[in-house]
Amino acid sequence: MPRPRPSAIWLREEPVRKPRLSRERITRAAVELLDVEGVEGLSMRRLAARLDAGTMSLYQYVGSREDVLDLATDEAVAEIAIDDVEGLPWRAAVGQQMGRGRQVMLRHPWLPTLMSTRPLLGPHALARSELVYALLRGAGLDGARLTAAVGALTYYVQGYAAMENTWRGLRHEPAAEADLRRRAQEHLDRAAERHPTLARHADLGNDDFDASFQLGLDVLLDGIEAQLGPRS
Template identity: 70%
Template sequence: MPRSRPPAVWFAEEPHRKPRLSRERITRAAVSLLDADGVEGLTMRRLAARLEAGTMSLYEYVGSREDLLDLAVDEVIAEIEVDGVDHAPWREALTRQLTRSRRVMRRHPWLPALMATRPLLGPHALARSELIYSILDRAGLQGPHLSAGVAALTYYVQGYTATENLWRGSHRDPEAETELRRRAQRYLDGRKELHPTLARHADLDNNDFDGSFRLGLDTVLDGIAARIGA
């Protein structure tokens, strides 16, 4: 009969083992493998080969591949800097912090999807969640409006960056991308009578991800500011 284990890796203490392997070393190797091959490329066998260890030896430090994903997520979330926002105005603090989050999600393209589907209970994830909640709390949001504000910002950043990562991963030739955008815009311009609003505003030629991200973030923050004012 298989032994029972806690429902999340964070509820169990790491056992003391010989120093050749450690949970930290295994986690760092998992992050490296995820960066190279994505979530589908992370298997315990491939990870063991990278560490020059036996596959079963990994299970002495992590209970499952799912636990390993949680550890890897928290490892890279630690890269999101948290300094310099404690005393800044709330909009400036959130813009700075969420821009940092996007930067880390760009560096690790697998991160947005896992952040949206894993229990973010690691120490680094909780510390950064606490920071976002505290900024909005100081700004004046309370109760359900506070939770809704955090969710709107979180889903915007994760969704935008996940889409950006997929697009950049699929279109690596700048000239080919520019030509594709021009053809798409011309196609839409030729259908103004059917889709007049799209033809006027879709702006398919625009490939400024940074500017579009900031404009969208400002739009979400405007809504939060209106709620605070109300």
Template identity: 60%
Template sequence: MPVWFEEERPRRPRLSRERITEAAVALLDAEGVGGLSMRRLAARLDCGTMSIYEYVASKEDLLDLALDAALGEIDLAEAAGPTWRDTLTRLMSRSRQVMRRHPWIPALLGTRPLLGPQALARSERVYAVLNEAGLTGPQLLGAVGALSSYVNGFVLTELSWRSRHRDPAGESDLRHRAAEHIARHADRYPVLTRHARLDMDDFEEGFLLGLNVVLDGIETQLNQ
């Protein structure tokens, strides 16, 4: 049974589900999903492993609680803008910032039931913004899915790239050599030669460019 369907029972004050969740988030930030275990979490909390099981039933519950707590860092009030596009741009940008702060989030988003209060509040906000703009039914579902898939996929790629290419000079050299390689084979890759920006290393710019394309598509649906 998902942890969200259960009521937390009163326990001894030394531990709490909230404190355990905070420690789990910190451990995930430091070690990633593969580094999360009840034993390591107990060591961080300076308690026995069995003490944790008085508050959560399994590691799966810990992942759900930690993910929901991290998603709560996406500030809904600060994301409010004058138009639906402004609001969604701010929401998606803040989502990216939180995912970059907690690099384990993207890998969990597609595998966890997003039923926690923080996740549901943010889903409600995205649905509400698009619904108020005029989308309903399959168009609304498609728009939400397109936004989520774009942001999650972009950040996952960004994190993977940054984990492998930490040296700016080395990255610049790789991009330069890749551009030269394509240019040498312009007969095979004429469009890439003319239009691909392999020297573009600004992920912020790239993120907003792609997001605007997704939002343009949504706006087209609104104007039909």
């Protein structure tokens, strides 16, 4: 019969039961990992390690790495707030919504690419789609025109954010970014006489991305407005 051992708690190793795995936990860890390491850097092994789990444990909750990417995508899309639109005129509401989308895509640089290469059927993606459709529907668009307008806006934001992410590059090393920009500019200058218009306008020095984004967005909103005029 073992005599009572005093303060055995301190000798026994901590019975820290690690929290059970779950789709949610995996999804959140995936987003974190993607933010740090990018799409190429997300591997099932690293993801499992971050969760203190065996690699193959993940496959209880997820069919493949691709599934993880889909889950992470919808999780990030959820960060685009879709409230506070009440009472705004359509143009302001749409502008606000696209701006928020861009912000989230900058916070998660992997997002634009994933959004443009897979069907967006997650619950949060659907909810946001519904909002954008409803906003433009309220503005007076309908049918194929409505679909086209939503598409144009969506593709613009994704494309712009992707470009911005490319040039902001590994923004964690501003030295590398500056170097890339400088060498690209040199490359452009070198071909200047062959491409005069390009050389004069595509100056990579300009990094006022906010204003540029807004300018392009205005083109789209103007276009939508133009389609509203002629009652067709």
